[in-house]
Amino acid sequence: DPSQAWTEVDEYLVQTLLPEDEVLELVVDENPAAGLPAIDVSPLQGALLSLLVRMTGARRVLEIGTLGGFSTIHLARALPPGGRVVTCEYEPRHAEVARRNLDRAGFSEVVDVRVGAALDTLPQLQAEGGDPFDLVFIDADKPNNPHYLEWALRLTRPGSVIVGDNVVRGGRVVDEASTDPVVTGTRSFLEALGEDPRLEVTALQTVGSKGWDGFALALVR
Ligand code: SAM
Structure with missing residues (x-):
């Protein structure tokens, strides 16, 4: 079973590369206890999100899909002073757990959790007319x-x-015949990324404790 090796390597990399992190460990423990599914990014992927924020110097970050705030904490902690994360979450219960976790991590003043379907809250954000976001993490x-x-x-x-x-x-993205809206939505997303002249893009496959999956990355030209 290759996924066992992926998990072992993930554990090795986490131990070797990442500092002990009591706040995030608490979040990882508490989310399942609060009934949230364990579909947050992995610790190494979270560290990638932090690095992307720092590498780009992002000050304003938008996240779509908060869950318990695990990825949100990674995004928030990488911001410069005065930075802000706006994160959109449909499930009030997830948002409540996220707010508690963010509060405990010391980011309640930095993160704005918007509860509702993102297709309702995103137009509100536009109507509010804030500065553009420097980084957007789509995970809903x-x-x-x-x-x-x-x-x-x-x-x-x-x-x-x-x-x-x-x-x-898990490779399902290549199934052209799939009628699963998750697969068709992902394929349409990738096709839109590939076709859009406003974007320079790539996607990277990943394996690890969260199985076989991948990230798409785009730079707005
Ligand atoms: N980004 C989180 C992390 O890594 O810790 C994980 C997010 S989880 C994969 C997806 C989240 O999107 C769930 O909490 C789900 O309730 C939320 N979601 C589902 N539909 C949504 C919608 N229409 N608008 C906003 N959030 C939605």
Whole structure:
């Protein structure tokens, strides 16, 4: 079973590369206890999100899909002073757990959790007319990913970065005949990324403790 080796390597890399992190360990323990599914990014992927924020110097980050705030904490902790994360979550219960976790991690003043369907809260954000986002992390309901990409483009500027999670789905993404909206939504998302002249893109397959999946990365030209 190759996935066992992937998990072992992930554990080795976490131990070797990442500092002990009591706050995040608490989040990982508490989310299942609060009934949340364990579909947050892995610790190494979270560290990648932090690095992307730092490498790009992002000050304003938009996340679509908060869950318990595990990825949100990684994004928030990488911000410079005065930075902000706006994170959109449909399930009030997930948002409540996330707010508690963010509070405990010391980021309640930095993170704005918007509860509701993202296709309702994203237009509100646009109507509020804030500065463009420097980085967008798309990690919610995958069938809506093509719409989230359009919203990401409306809410960013040239030089902004857009990251999409779960674009490989254990290889199911190549199943042209699939009628699963998760697969068709992911394929439409990737096709839109590939066709859009406003974007420079790639996607990377990943293996590890979260199985076989991948990230899409885009730079707004
Ligand atoms: N980004 C999180 C992390 O890594 O810790 C994981 C997010 S989880 C994969 C997806 C989340 O998107 C779930 O909490 C789900 O309730 C939320 N979601 C589903 N449909 C949504 C929608 N229409 N608008 C906003 N959030 C939605």
